[in-house]
Amino acid sequence: MRIWHFLKYYLHDLRKQKKRAGLTVLALVWGTFSILMLLAFGEGLTRQLDKARLGLGDNIMIVWGGQTSITHQGLPRGRKIWMRPDDDKLLERLIPEIKHAGGEYHRWGVDLIRGKTVLSQHVTGIPPSFEEMRTHYPSAGGRMINQADLDMRRRVMYLGYELKQKLFGDEDPVGRLVELRGIPFTVIGYGQDKMQMGMYSGPDVDKASIPVTTFKAIFGDQYFDNMVIQVYNTDQSEYVKRRVYEVLGAKYKFSPDDEDALGIWDTVEGMKQFNAMMLGIQIFLGIVGGMTLLIAGVGVANIMYVVVKERTREIGIKMATGAKRRHIMNQFMLEALLVCFTGGAAGILISALACYLLGLIPVNSGNDAMNWLGRPTISTTIGVIVASILAVIGIFSGLFPARKAAGTNPVESLRYE
Amino acid sequence: MPNGNGTIINMQGIHKVYDTGKVKVDALKGIDLKIQRGTFAAIIGPSGSGKSTLMNILGCLDVPTDGVYEFNGERVDGLHHNRLAEIRNEQVGFVFQNFNLLPYATALENVELPLIFKGVPTKKRRERAVELLEKVGLGERVSHLAIELSGGEMQRVSIARALANNPSLILADEPTGNLDTKSGRAIIELFEELWQKGHTILIITHDPNIPQRTERVIHIKDGQLTENGNGAH
Ligand SMILES: Nc1ncnc2c1ncn2[C@@H]1O[C@H](COP(=O)(O)OP(=O)(O)OP(=O)(O)O)[C@@H](O)[C@H]1O
Numbered sequence: 052m053r054i055w056h057f058l059k060y061y062l063h064d065l066r067k068q069k070k071r072a073g074l075t076v077l078a079l080v081w082g083t084f085s086i087l088m089l090l091a092f093g094e095g096l097t098r099q100l101d102k103a104r105l106g107l108g109d110n111i112m113i114v115w116g117g118q119t120s121i122t123h124q125g126l127p128r129g130r131k132i133w134m135r136p137d138d139d140k141l142l143e144r145l146i147p148e149i150k151h152a153g154g155e156y157h158r159w160g161v162d163l164i165r166g167k168t169v170l171s172q173h174v175t176g177i178p179p180s181f182e183e184m185r186t187h188y189p190s191a192g193g194r195m196i197n198q199a200d201l202d203m204r205r206r207v208m209y210l211g212y213e214l215k216q217k218l219f220g221d222e223d224p225v226g227r228l229v230e231l232r233g234i235p236f237t238v239i240g241y242g243q244d245k246m247q248m249g250m251y252s253g254p255d256v257d258k259a260s261i262p263v264t265t266f267k268a269i270f271g272d273q274y275f276d277n278m279v280i281q282v283y284n285t286d287q288s289e290y291v292k293r294r295v296y297e298v299l300g301a302k303y304k305f306s307p308d309d310e311d312a313l314g315i316w317d318t319v320e321g322m323k324q325f326n327a328m329m330l331g332i333q334i335f336l337g338i339v340g341g342m343t344l345l346i347a348g349v350g351v352a353n354i355m356y357v358v359v360k361e362r363t364r365e366i367g368i369k370m371a372t373g374a375k376r377r378h379i380m381n382q383f384m385l386e387a388l389l390v391c392f393t394g395g396a397a398g399i400l401i402s403a404l405a406c407y408l409l410g411l412i413p414v415n416s417g418n419d420a421m422n423w424l425g426r427p428t429i430s431t432t433i434g435v436i437v438a439s440i441l442a443v444i445g446i447f448s449g450l451f452p453a454r455k456a457a458g459t460n461p462v463e464s465l466r467y468e
Numbered sequence: 469m470p471n472g473n474g475t476i477i478n479m480q481g482i483h484k485v486y487d488t489g490k491v492k493v494d495a496l497k498g499i500d501l502k503i504q505r506g507t508f509a510a511i512i513g514p515s516g517s518g519k520s521t522l523m524n525i526l527g528c529l530d531v532p533t534d535g536v537y538e539f540n541g542e543r544v545d546g547l548h549h550n551r552l553a554e555i556r557n558e559q560v561g562f563v564f565q566n567f568n569l570l571p572y573a574t575a576l577e578n579v580e581l582p583l584i585f586k587g588v589p590t591k592k593r594r595e596r597a598v599e600l601l602e603k604v605g606l607g608e609r610v611s612h613l614a615i616e617l618s619g620g621e622m623q624r625v626s627i628a629r630a631l632a633n634n635p636s637l638i639l640a641d642e643p644t645g646n647l648d649t650k651s652g653r654a655i656i657e658l659f660e661e662l663w664q665k666g667h668t669i670l671i672i673t674h675d676p677n678i679p680q681r682t683e684r685v686i687h688i689k690d691g692q693l694t695e696n697g698n699g700a701h
């Protein structure tokens with residue numbers, strides 16, 4: 052079909068029934084907007100949740116000492132298992148699938164003093180690998196605890212973002228002193244204002260962290276409170292868990308089959324479930340949006356029936372001059388697709404604009420709804436999905452009117468007035 | 469040119485029944501008709517006698533309820549609709565009383581229609597359409613919309629359209645019915661010219677002047693032929 056001729060007729064048809072065409076296109080715009088925004092909110096939510104999940108760490112598991120429940124090598128059940136300060140190095144050495152392993156100490160209710168401010172806080176002793184494992188990424192101008200701090204048991208402190216705000220406000224804390232148990236600690240850095248969904252010991256933003264060796268020297272702890280393990284590969288988490296039971300079981304003489312001897316929180320498994328759940332939510336939102344578009348599709352079919360009826364004589368003329376049924380069919384299919392395309396394109400533009408404008412509203416890191424819903428995102432996948440749905444609806448809404456048109460009896464239609 | 473001798477139309481026992489559900493109308497009651505190539509004939513008869521019905525069947529726009537129809541040596545009763553569309557496209561040109569042009573297309577685009585459905589490439593199509601419009605004396609009206617033309621001009625456009633694929637048969641259903649005497653005469657002269665160039669032309673008409681100018685007159689009454697032409701071929 053000659054495109055100009057075709058476009059001219061298309062516009063002519065729409066002009067002739069402005070109101071109906073206007074409402075139909077509006078329904079399409081609204082349908083496209085609905086499905087896009089629903090999916091965009093879903094995507095934004097997924098990404099925010101993902102970010103929050105990464106606030107805890109990616110591909111990590113947390114290990115606690117437990118209590119044996121199986122007699123092993125003549126030892127009774129009910130023994131407590133404590134992890135010693137070189138167990139992390141042992142696991143790193145014996146299990147190559149492990150990227151980092153790091154032990155951690157905790158003490159709650161420790162007084163931190165700066166000038167007249169006294170705060171009772173959660174203090175942790177941690178190794179440098181927490182920067183990567185537990186996303187303790189320092190804000191600009193500061194740094195995280197490093198190996199030299201550990202080696203020399205330096206009295207240095209890394210503050211969570213909220214804690215830094217409480218102690219120093221908007222001032223730069225790096226190089227300043229904070230007193231812990233009467234000992235002055237130098238602040239070397241502070242964390243970012245990060246979202247954190249999973250927790251095993253409270254939010255990182257409220258913690259003060261010192262080198263694990265310094266912690267042991269000051270508080271005298273013999274055992275880790277927990278270890279954090281990061282694996283290279285998501286698929287290996289089950290295997291690594293098994294190996295941890297074997298390695299520590301050999302050292303502390305418990306059966307590797309004794310589930311209760313250690314407590315392991317595998318966030319990798321959790322992540323898989325999380326992804327599946329988010330996919331489920333996205334599919335649900337997509338179906339809801341698809342329904343809205345479907346109604347618009349019914350509108351398109353309706354207007355196409357009217358157009359076919361109004362152009363009965365034209366169809367007759369074309370058939371008399373040699374048009375085959377498929378020529379007539381194609382013409383109306385194309386027109387239906389064009390209607391859908393017009394509405395769809397407008398809907399996509401408006402949605403993109405809405406996402407852009409919503410993106411301009413600043414979100415604060417509090418746990419309010421804006422945090423999760425304020426970042427709608429139209430990904431390529433969403434674009435492709437919506438375009439496909441529009442195409443399918445265009446095809447179906449055009450198919451039946453176009454078939455009706457193609458089945459027209461040419462003699463009747465030439466008599467039609 | 470679609471010239472030469474031989475039979476172009478051969479109908480035997482053609483019946484057409486319109487079944488509207490409530491009533492059945494016997495529009496054609498056993499038509500036997502043979503027409504030679506190159507004939508210029510008029511079909512006349514009272515209103516409702518079945519002239520248009522006959523023409524639609526002749527032009528493969530409609531199919532007979534019963535009977536045998538050979539067009540250009542091909543059995544066309546009961547053909548697939550796609551083949552019928554091809555025949556209409558390449559071998560038949562229709563001219564209607566009410567012109568049946570696409571109102572919001574230009575003269576050129578209207579003439580191009582049969583060429584489009586034949587799949588003629590754009591440039592050739594355009595050239596051919598302009599050539600035809602010049603032939604019917606509308607070289608100046610090529611890019612006018614159909615609705616902007618006078619009745620006589622519209623009918624010339626539809627004749628140009630009918631000629632587009634150089635068909636072997638031109639069928640005109642009361643081509644002068646909506647025209648004033650002067651433009652009506654001009655249209656008839658155009659048909660005569662085409663006939664002299666070798667076209668086969670059938671004109672349905674109420675105009676008493678036309679049968680005087682044709683070789684043959686076919687009378688139809690009540691769905692039956694009562695021919696008394698000036699010597700059938
Ligand atoms: N589509 C149709 N459905 C039912 N009856 C029809 C149909 N078309 C024509 N008829 C009937 O068939 C008969 C022949 O009609 P036709 O149009 O062929 O007559 P005509 O000779 O062309 O008349 P006119 O000179 O008025 O054009 C008429 O009785 C008409 O009412």
Ligand SMILES: [Mg+2]
Binds near residue numbers: 519520521641
């Ligand atoms: Mg008639």
